[in-house]
Amino acid sequence: MGLANAAALLGAGLAMGLGALGSGFGIGYAAGGALRALARQPIKQPLIFRTMLVGQAITETPAIFALVVAFLLYFASAETLDAPWSLAQSAAFLGAGLCIGVGAIGSGIGSGLVAHDALDAMSGNPSSQGPVLMFMLIGQAWVQTGCIFALVISLFLLASGNSAGLSGPEDFRLWSLIPLAGPETVATARHLAAGLAMGFGAIGSSLGIAYAGGMACRSLAAMPGSDARIKTVYFVGSATAQSPSVFSLIISLILVLNA
């Protein structure tokens, strides 16, 4: 057992535990929207049921990304059983888990919000189901960008952890946990900081884009005639709301590529 091994296992647990949080909430919220829609329009049951399932399937993706990274971290932990006690390598594994785990929270909740609002809007005005369904799919796909950024940074960190490291003491010594000087300290900080920046950076934009998507679906159902104007406002507004997560991606890439 080494430090990197333990960090990879901890990272796998954090990735899946935090990653399932948002999707779990979102899928349940989509189901709640479907129930409300059914109570209003029982005759539209097949359409509502189908839309709910499609929305829930897309809401599932952040959890699946987290599952993939958790598996990769689990395999990485098996390969680092006898690795030296490298702090930088351990930080890379821990950062990868934190990045996708925290990054999946916003996208999971956000996708569920969009599906809920779309189902609600559809049941309010059944004649607008086609455009609302399209807006729902666009909105949910857009909400996923945050956790896709987090997945990219997680994979960079995993690659960095699998290649770097291998410097450090062979077995446990107390001072190996507090390296006072050297590039190892800097690389450790870079890995952790990259994971934190992209993980937390994905939350806000995903939630904001999700709110915009849900309101766009509701507005479309309320005023089907002005869908071109709503589309323009929605697309431009969501693109602007995306920019904070792009800033986070830039900072994370600077941090992880210089490690």
Added chain:
Amino acid sequence: MNEETVKLLIGPITQAFALLGAGICMGLGSIGPGIGEGFAAGKACEAVSRRPEEYSQIFRTMLVGQAVTESCAIYALVVALILSFH
């Protein structure tokens, strides 16, 4: 210890904390602007559906409001860039 040795010992620690600070700064700093800009976009959609004829004014006001909200994220970006090249 002379000054050179101290710098050699302390330098990487300072840089490590600056880098950690950069990551936390950009990560937490983009939560608020992201939610806020999305809220503005959502409310603008609602406003357009209520009054489609006021579309251009709503659109302009939304963009100005989002630009002001964006400044928070840009502050975080600037501080994070300064810290990461410390």
